[in-house]
């Protein structure tokens with residue numbers, strides 16, 4: 327394979343769980359050279375570690391043998407940041423870029439655990455990154471050079487759409503909308519399937535219908551340039567069944583107010599994770 331995803335050096339992935347693992351999967355598929363990747367995750371299941379090692383990735387190598395990485399992706403849980411970062415901080419060189427995807431953790435909080443003047447990009451991706459269909463919002467600190475921003479851009483854009491923003495204070499709301507958002511959509515499938523069962527359908531048929539409906543609607547939205555409201559109206563015959571359902575969903579205390587509460591709860595939690 328030609329290694330087309332070039333970040334000007336090596337990548338160190340700190341934490342190869344659901345999100346870090348999904349991003350790595352996407353990058354390897356797009357041509358990031360495995361020989362330029364090291365993964366540090368002391369709790370990685372043996373099968374996952376063996377698979378990565380087989381692909382040519384250094385898995386939990388001794389830190390003494392690691393060179394200075396071009397990019398360190400911080401994909402650990404926010405709750406372990408204080409414990410985990412000091413062990414990798416000595417690996418940072420003056421040109422090393424930290425890309426954090428940790429919910430809640432601020433650039434200032436991350437910088438306090440890394441060498442002075444470290445270039446940091448705080449990013450918020452989502453799990454459709456695994457299939458190149460994620461969306462990430464990212465904000466750089468003042469030490470990120472144009473070349474480092476380019477490397478971060480290449481990495482993050484390889485997993486889907488990318489929105490650079492200037493205002494770090496927006497990231498907790500981004501987290502609440504698109505970072506956590508896939509879970510809301512998957513829960514919609516669960517709720518629609520359960521409602522189908524309650525309406526008399528066999529549970530397995532209800533789940534197949536709900537799953538295909540959400541996946542198909544997502545794909546239609548993806549391929550269409552119509553606003554979501556127009557696509558909704560296209561389903562809604564005047565005086566028909568959809569209108570009856572939407573009167574409930576769009577009525578008082580319906581989905582919009584529930585979603586607002588949910589997003590605000592997620593944003594509040596992101597703020598709590600900062601400390």
Ligand SMILES: NC(=O)C1=CN([C@@H]2O[C@H](COP(=O)(O)OP(=O)(O)OC[C@H]3O[C@@H](n4cnc5c(N)ncnc54)[C@H](OP(=O)(O)O)[C@@H]3O)[C@@H](O)[C@H]2O)C=CC1
Pocket residue numbers: 340341342343344345346347366367368369370400401402403404406409410427428429430450451452453505506
């Ligand atoms: N999941 C998602 O959809 C998204 C997650 N994020 C962010 O990504 C980060 C990771 O989340 P997620 O992938 O879901 O979590 P996971 O728990 O799946 O992944 C984190 C991984 O890091 C491992 N780990 C724990 N301690 C260390 C350490 N000291 N050094 C290296 N690795 C360590 C964990 O092991 P163990 O589990 O055994 O502790 C786990 O394998 C979080 O900060 C989250 O906020 C951002 C956007 C979306």
Ligand SMILES: O=C(O)[C@@H]1CCC=N1
Pocket residue numbers: 429501505506
């Ligand atoms: O639930 C979380 O905290 C992480 C951040 C966004 C998605 N998952």
